[in-house]
Amino acid sequence: xxxxxxxxxxxxxxxxxxxxxxxxxxxxxxxxxxxxxxxxxxxxxxxxxxxxxxxxxxxxxxxxxxxxxxxxxxxxxxxxxxxxxxxxxxxxxxxxxxxxxxxxxxxxxxxxxxxxxxxxxxxxxxxxxxxxxxxxxxxxxxxxxxxxxxxxxxxxxxxxxxxxxxxxxxxxxxxxxxxxxxxxxxxxxxxxxxxxxxxxxxxxxxxxxxxxxxxxxxxxxxxxxxxxxxxxxxxxxxxxxxxxxxxxxxxxxxxxxxxxxxxxxxxxxxxxxxxxxxxxxxxxxxxxxxxxxxxxxxxxxxxxxxxxxxxxxxxxxxxxxxxxxxxxxxxxxxxxxxxxxxxxxxxxxxxxxxxxxxxxxxxxxxxxxxxxxxxxxxxxxxxxxxxxxxxxxxxxxxxxxxxxxxxxxxxxxxx
Numbered sequence: 001x002x003x004x005x006x007x008x009x010x011x012x013x014x015x016x017x018x019x020x021x022x023x024x025x026x027x028x029x030x031x032x033x034x035x036x037x038x039x040x041x042x043x044x045x046x047x048x049x050x051x052x053x054x055x056x057x058x059x060x061x062x063x064x065x066x067x068x069x070x071x072x073x074x075x076x077x078x079x080x081x082x083x084x085x086x087x088x089x090x091x092x093x094x095x096x097x098x099x100x101x102x103x104x105x106x107x108x109x110x111x112x113x114x115x116x117x118x119x120x121x122x123x124x125x126x127x128x129x130x131x132x133x134x135x136x137x138x139x140x141x142x143x144x145x146x147x148x149x150x151x152x153x154x155x156x157x158x159x160x161x162x163x164x165x166x167x168x169x170x171x172x173x174x175x176x177x178x179x180x181x182x183x184x185x186x187x188x189x190x191x192x193x194x195x196x197x198x199x200x201x202x203x204x205x206x207x208x209x210x211x212x213x214x215x216x217x218x219x220x221x222x223x224x225x226x227x228x229x230x231x232x233x234x235x236x237x238x239x240x241x242x243x244x245x246x247x248x249x250x251x252x253x254x255x256x257x258x259x260x261x262x263x264x265x266x267x268x269x270x271x272x273x274x275x276x277x278x279x280x281x282x283x284x285x286x287x288x289x290x291x292x293x294x295x296x297x298x299x300x301x302x303x304x305x306x307x308x309x310x311x312x313x314x315x316x317x318x319x320x321x322x323x324x325x326x327x328x329x330x331x332x333x334x335x336x337x338x339x340x341x342x343x344x345x346x347x348x349x350x351x352x353x354x355x356x357x358x359x360x361x362x363x364x365x366x367x368x369x370x371x372x373x374x375x376x377x378x379x380x381x382x383x384x385x386x387x388x389x390x391x392x393x394x395x396x397x398x399x400x401x402x403x404x405x406x407x408x409x410x411x412x413x414x415x
Contacts, residue, residue, distance in 0.1 A: 009227070010235070012236055012237070014076075021076060021078055022078040022298070022301060024066070025269045026090070026269070027090065029052065029086060030270040030302070031051075032052055036084050045152075053102075055305075058306050059306055063115075066301075073320045074323075074325070076121075077122050079298060080126060083128055084129050085131045091108050091175065110179065114180070118180075123183035124181070126185055128188070130190065131143065131204070139156050172214065182222050186228050187227070190205045192208075206233055211232060238258040238259075244290065260298070262286060270303060277316075280406055288331075291330075340357065348408065349398060352396055353398060359394055362413070376396045377394075396410060
């Protein structure tokens with residue numbers, strides 16, 4: 001069972017139980033096929049970036065297929081990038097023309113996605129960027145694509161962050177009003193610690209977003225919604241990105257809810273030439289590792305410009321689904337144990353596994369993939385060992401050959 005956590009403003013009971021979700025990074029940057037930060041990394045101005053808007057036509061977009069893939073992979077919730085840092089909106093916002101309905105696509109892409117994932121039994125989450133490189137009132141700072149454009153930098157004196165914050169709040173209001181119950185909101189991200197020089201604006205933080213007012217509106221519109229901490233105001237959970245914490249995450253020595261945001265490769269948005277793809281075995285191990293430390297995993301897919309999740313991602317989702325079909329009760333509703341794990345947790349041991357502190361507590365043991373019995377003894381009993389076993393140890397006698405699953409799980413039934 002999961003460890004107790006401090007109370008939070010949102011309803012996190014489902015979040016702690018479900019453990020595994022799908023992150024989706026999708027926008028006009030999929031046409032560039034060089035990840036979602038391409039506009040900033042390559043310092044592309046609005047005029048040159050416009051070609052991706054003009055040609056965005058995901059004719060193979062099938063959110064029902066996406067939702068089936070997620071469910072079959074064992075995922076219980078999803079989070080979609082309603083707007084990333086480039087400012088492009090996947091829904092029919094009344095506050096901007098920079099949206100999917102004005103591209104050749106010509107439709108609100110969020111509505112059918114929400115319907116499809118709900119139909120498969122998944123909870124609905126929205127990602128929304130606090131940053132906007134397209135909005136004329138958002139200051140040009142160190143992360144902005146035009147931060148080296150001296151003429152553009154001069155416009156900072158005329159840019160009004162308060163006007164942008166009003167736009168930001170208005171769009172969040174739309175998202176939390178027009179699509180029914182939203183279970184989760186992922187803001188991205190404050191960076192007030194970054195300082196600018198000369199005409200370059202400082203990084204942005206909670207005061208710039210009017211974050212307290214923003215969060216108050218969110219809680220009013222969607223009571224119980226689970227919200228992350230990236231406005232710089234602590235909320236329901238923390239979001240380490242592209243890392244696996246060494247131990248359960250704490251703040252001031254107290255455990256907190258957390259979710260590892262992970263990718264199949266090094267990119268979030270579609271990156272055609274990315275070669276550093278993780279193996280299914282590594283992905284399952286990451287999921288198990290996170291749950292053992294009280295965390296969730298939000299695993300990202302980056303659909304391409306035609307609206308398809310590519311074969312490399314599908315292959316890995318299907319492999320994880322095969323493992324989850326047999327082992328999901330070692331994930332759902334699980335968390336840190338009071339007992340010490342054996343060394344080299346993911347290495348198949350030769351002959352046996354020793355579990356300290358469990359003597360007298362185990363009633364039955366089995367492999368979870370096929371429910372086959374694992375025989376065991378306790379320390380002090382006669383066995384083929386070079387030294388006496390500790391009396392508080394349970395010795396599980398394992399088959400010599402690893403079972404034919406990515407990560408075998410031994411299920412213990414306690415007295």
